[in-house]
Amino acid sequence: MKVLITGGTGLIGSALISSAVGFEFTVLTRSIAKAKSILPASVKYIDSLAKLHNLDGFDAVINLAGEPIIGKRWSEQQKDQICQSRWQTTEELVQLFAHSKMPPKVFISGSAIGVYGDRGDESLTEVSSIAERDFSTMLCQRWETIAKQAEPYTRVVLLRTGIVLSAQGGALAKMLLPFKCGLGGRISTGQQYMAWIHYRDHINAIHFLLNETNISGPVNLVAPNAEKNMVFTQVLAKTLHRMAIFPMPKIVLRVLLGEASSLLLDSQKVLPQTLLNRGFVFKFNKLKPALLDLVG
Template sequence: MNILITGGTGLIGSAFIESATDCQFTVLTRSTAGAKSTLPSSVTCIESLSALPHLNEFDAVINLAGEPIVDKRWSEEQKNIICQSRWEITQQLVDLFAKSATPPSVFLSGSAIGVYGNRGDESLTEKSSVSERDFPTRLCIRWESIARQAEPYTRVVLLRTGIVLAKQGGALAKMLLPFKLCLGGPIGSGQQYMAWIHYRDHIAAMHFLLKDKGISGPVNLVAPNAEKNKEFTQTLAKSLRRIAIFPMPRFVLHALLGESSSLLLDSQKVVPQTLLNRGFSFEFNKLKSALIDLLN
């Protein structure tokens, strides 16, 4: 399979490329030199989609590009950077699908469970309603809407990704040091749900979605069992043989992070109903087994 991938040097993109030894990849990257130093030598790197007149030679497109959403405070300027880094590339890909005489058969395009907003204890499946409530919902709804413009030309799958657990990067890597120092603890009330997924299950699900022609539209990429923040922090601490007794009050987190603190305080009890209905088998259903695998 010949695949065009944006965001191929990120945590998920690079892990997917490494896992797909039978595929050929073209990666869109801001630095071809940097990408070539980390990706397999067989990967072709391009710095602009304008280098492609169409997508005829590709079997699939995977769109994972985007400015990190948690690295900086959400000033209006930073919000615009976050949005445009997702919306513009997605629109460029849609335009290339329209220009293709034989377009790729599938388009996996990134999104996030932030599309649901803060929903408390409500179980959220792909059929749950979404509406613009705040910045993350506005970002994701528009992102998905642009990607769906490719539906006349290809099968579009929207990857509503939860918290990806991996030792080599992402949220877990940032949490390890304070928890190892016994400085971790519940955030806010600790009652908000965190929908997570082991990165290997995320990669396996992407392979599954590429092959299953019966799946289109939004797909929740999360493990079947979301955990409340309090249970998540306790399980992480026990996996590290540490204690987690230092809570992070809501007002302190908001003072530190501003509006972006919602990413840690909002509750999203997301269920991967589409994957379960189609027979996808998770390697890691429970948080404890996922953390044991990653940390030991």
């Protein structure tokens, strides 16, 4: 299978490429030299979608590109960069689909569970309502709307990804140091739900979605069992043989991260209903085995 992938040097993209067998990947990247130091020698590269006139010759497109949403305060400039890094690339890909005589059979495009907003204890599936509530919901809704413009030309799958667990990057890697030092603890009240997924299940789900031709539209990429932040931190601490006794007050997070603190404070009890209905089997459907595999 010949695949064009954006975001190929990120956490999921690089793991997907490195683990795939029988695929020919072409990676869109701003730094080919950096990408070559990360990815297998068989990978091909382009540094601009403007060098393509269409997508003929590719069997699939996987769109994972985007400026990291957490790590910096959401100034207006940073918000614009977060948005445009997702929207612009997706728009360019949609135009290439439109110009293709034999377009790829599937367009798998990124999104996030942030599309649901802060929903407390409500169980959220792919058919749950969405509405613009804040920056995250606006970002994801617009991202999905742009990607869906490719529907006349191909099957479109929208990856509503939760917190990806990996010791090599992402949220878990940032949490490890303070927890290993015994400085971890719940965030605010700890009652907000965290919808997570082991990175290998995420990769396996992408393979599944590439081949399941009857799946389209939004797909929640989360494990079946979301956990409250209090439970998550306790399980992580026990896995590392540490205590979790230093809570992070909401007001401190607001001061440190500003509006971006919503990513840690919002509650999203998201269920992978589409994947479960279609028979996808999670290797890690419970938090403790997932953390033991990664950091135990």
